[in-house]
Amino acid sequence: MIRSFEQGPIRPPSEARSLLVRVIRNCTWNRCTFCSVYKGSTSSLRSVDEVIADVDAMAQTAALVADAGAGVPAGGVAALRSGDVPPEAYQVALFVGDGARNVFLQDADPCAVAPAKLAAIIGHIRQRFPTVERVTTYGRAATLARRTPAQLKGLADAGxxxxxxxxxxxxxxxxxxxxxxxTAAQLVTGGTRVVEAGMELCFYVMPGLGGRGLATAHVRGTAAVLRAVASHAPAGRPLVVRLRTTAIVPGTPLAVCADAGEFDLPDDVEVAREVRDLLVALGDARLDLRSDHALNLLAELQGSLPADGGRLLALLDEFLELDADERAQFALGSRLGVYCTLADRRDEQRRALLRSHVPDVARASAAELLEAAKQIRARFL
Ligand code: SF4
Structure with missing residues (x-):
């Protein structure tokens, strides 16, 4: 029986088929009011030997899974049934089935590990898995801004x-x-150092996070940071920006603020206006925009800026210029999974499905429908 290895609780959607290597536990900060992931836990370091032993166990598991039939489901299920691999082997099977190409370092702040130690771990991963093309990690701006350009270059050189x-x-x-x-300054410093060290950078932006009160400051500051960092990314490796519309997760400090009337979550129309304002404020910044999370209203809001800017603005305008009832019905339908794209609202079968889910949809006011859509948002987390 191959020994068990640790896996952290989350990874970005784009890392669903990556090998997950936990180099540090939980979150070193753990105070963001909107985040529920690590609340109630404390962060702890793992020794290099401990992580390397995990990587070795994963390599043994990957070999068994590959022998049993290359990936998921056949190889993974067969290896698990054999009892020779731990339950975490399922993720290894996904990785093998995807060609053993991508590795993701966990948890929230792997760059808090001393750079030489982190480089040794990455080097060992590369040695045990020579087919790996991409090694990625979560990062915190405050941590990255403390790292020198030479330290970040060392991590890039390690792989x-x-x-x-x-x-x-x-x-x-x-x-x-x-x-x-x-701070915004740390975001610019940390982000700029990452791209200048030769790595790809993916920023996650949360439309709606300023609430109704700070929406303008939120857009202005976010555009300024994105523009500053994007200008340092080389043409062949543009900054990637992923949208994660704000939701209020029950049990978080943000939920307590909202209950106390100290935070007012924008509805889907207000968020769409905010994203429109952000696109305008980005001007000629060069970056790839992705909308790859169910929290976002418009999944098709994706493209390379500035080239696709006009198309994305037109898409937002198409939504914003619908009459208030139609807009609110689309928002609710989207939150219920009835509509995936704006064009879906013209599909009579989908409209009928929405009416079957929400019999009152034609009688309810736009404000009531938007409020219902907003309440559903947190379910996606
Ligand atoms: S730094 Fe990230 S993981 Fe940690 S509390 Fe904030 S959002 Fe959550």
């Missing part, structure tokens, strides 16, 4: 290829309000 960084907002006011533990 780290991409950093996923939760920007959330580029406004200092919003960052302070949600207790993000970093």
């Amino acid at each position: 780290l290829t991409r950093v996923h960084l939760g920007l959330e907002s580029g406004s200092d006011e919003v960052l302070a309000a949600v207790c993000k533990g970093c």
